[in-house]
Amino acid sequence: LLGITQSGETADTLMALKKAKTCGLASLAITNVVGSTVTELVDGTIYTRCGPEIGVAATKTFTSQLVALILLAIRLGRARSHLSPDQARKMLIELTKLPGLVQRVLEKREAIREVAEIYSGAGCYFFIGRDYLYPISLEGALKMKEIAYIPSEGYAGGELKHGPLALITEKTPVVALATCGKKIQSNIKEVRARGADVIALATEGDPDIGKVANVVIELPETLPVFSAVLATVVVQLLSYYTANKLGLPIDKPRNLAKCVTVE
Template sequence: MCGIIGYVGGESATPILVAGLQQLEYRGYDSAGIAIHHNGELMIRRSVGKLTNLQAVLQNGSLPGNIGIGHTRWATHGRPSEQNAHPHRSGEIVLVHNGIIENFIDLRHRLELEGYRFESETDTEVIAHLLSSFTQKGHTLQEAVRLIAHDLHGSYAIAVMSLAEPGRIAVSRSGCPLVIGQNGKGAFLASDVTPLLAHIREVVFLEDGDVGILERSGIAIFDSNGKPKDLSPVIIDWDAEAAEKGGYPDFMMKEIHEQPQVIMDTLRGRFRYETGEADLPDLAMTDEELLNARRIWIVACGTSWHSGLVGKYLFEEMIRRPVQVDIGSEFRYREPMIQKDDLFIAISQSGETADTLAAAREAKHRGARVLAIVNVVGSTLAREADGVIYTRCGPEISVASTKAFTGQVIALYLLALHVGRVRRTLGPEEGRWWLDHFLMLPGQVEHILKQEEAIQVIANRYYQKRNFLYLGRGINYPIALEGALKLKEISYIHAEGYAAGEMKHGPIALIDEDMPVVVLSPKDRLYEKSVSNLMEVRA
């Protein structure tokens, strides 16, 4: 996951770029770099490793100038090295790039035959040379950025500067997010809104094929045919301080402790207790459309897929409709039996997950009604869906998702309650019962968070173990999957989640005195069966 930042205006660009890259560190990276355009010169500084290494390079030679672009790279093509780090240059062109160019080998061969020499192993350098080839033929920077779309197969978001057009940054995207905005000090761009919060609150999310031009005087957007587009700014109401650690040692700990507030924010103003109903004004679907939905599809990736599995249990219990849950990357490459009027729910924290977006577009093409559950206002998925439920989580900086999962589950509960009342599978009394339990959740989560010392004791006991097994039944099965995923992501300890009833079909063969087993066994109707599994493990 790479990060992009850019600025053009009246202030020094270097500190703005470095501060922006710091806000993008959460995305993960192995190298970083910036390029500054000043007095007819393109100055590039790159380094491998932590951003502090780049800062050390910059301290040894400060870069003047009021326009620049920056990048944090996570290696996909080519090893982590200064040579492969961004920005990349070809003649008068310098650019940064997120994404993967799938046909870069063919393009590289073509460009080599045209006389271009490659200095890196990356797919990004192909874009730089392509742009250079167009500008050398007399095309403007804006035209060149638009024209390369015909040659590039894959996903990308790019920010480009040219010696021939000082004071200007051109940007474009296809399948990767890119956000631009302006204030009295200049124009800004980034791969997500987080690094922009310190400067602007009104942003424009580029759409696939758009070309944006950023100058000190403002921004302009053109469609894939080169025609001007009206700006459609979105107000981001996140507090800039929400993107800081707030006294916690890291973002993940901060976001774990924000979960009670996320639950309250996601619920706020979205229910009518007297009638036991959920109120979802952005759903944009009539009761008739919800009644006509014969099948419900939920598609997501990673942690969001786990929340979707929770949704399956909720919907089948509360609204009595069959639910199919798919991983986005699998859904888009098979032939799903989607029918007209099916309800398709796409879940994504960012609203930019490529596989989930592709699945939602396919569902919409086949006539399904698409509902997005997202966190980022104005994101691609939110814009393209027929309706949306925002999770109101605020910025999630940590790579390992925590509060976003909680917000998604609450949104799914609200949706199940709403549809259940519409379909009359739930009455007012049952609706109030669910709402009572929703409203108890923030306090219950707070109670768990206050047990940090006890949790630390458990962690100290098991942190040297090499393998973990998580078991859950019913609605706790996806929670077991999520628990195993979190342990893998955060500790790099191998962990697997299983349906508890499947333990005897394979996993039990691996259980010994060195294998910790986490059993999720709340006192529900499956409690006794979960206890039976626990006894099997102990045996």
């Protein structure tokens, strides 16, 4: 059982790991805090070591957890022979380029700010993604709710017809994470046909996304799994600049706690 807890003190995560221990299951934790409670419950710990998380919304620790999970996946892939040595080496080489790629994304922050300010008055937000980017659509929606107080939802692209499309109205902002494959383009067309404004995150040089989206934010080209990290930075910045435009207390969002230590 793998438990992920930034603080190492999250009550529900600790409870699940305690139950795993009583059932004789092997357990592993990903945490940022050396010596936290979770480290005493598990058989092994992966530390993200990204420094104290000051913001309640937990941005850098989420991104660091993604990288830790990717490293774990590569290790397991080799152990189970699902990845060849060459494939694993290619992924690790690409991983070393990630800081530079993130810096290139940060250099686009002014463009992201402009988009955020344009849609800061929106009544709701939708985030859609496929494959590696579906979880990032959930992260984008969570951050928009947490610090900008805008009702937001994240959906898998293939689930749009099972309810979410009914909520799309004229000028609804939809953030489409579009760096993994072409199928997301059909989803973009679906929401555009219903009047939505689409903010697309696409790979630099993509010849097609600009034809179907209202706004395109380009990300550096990388392996699909690492595009999730780059997309994370964009959706977090989008929420940050939206909250900033609205004059909200970004580091101290109302009613939230950084560490949930009660059930």
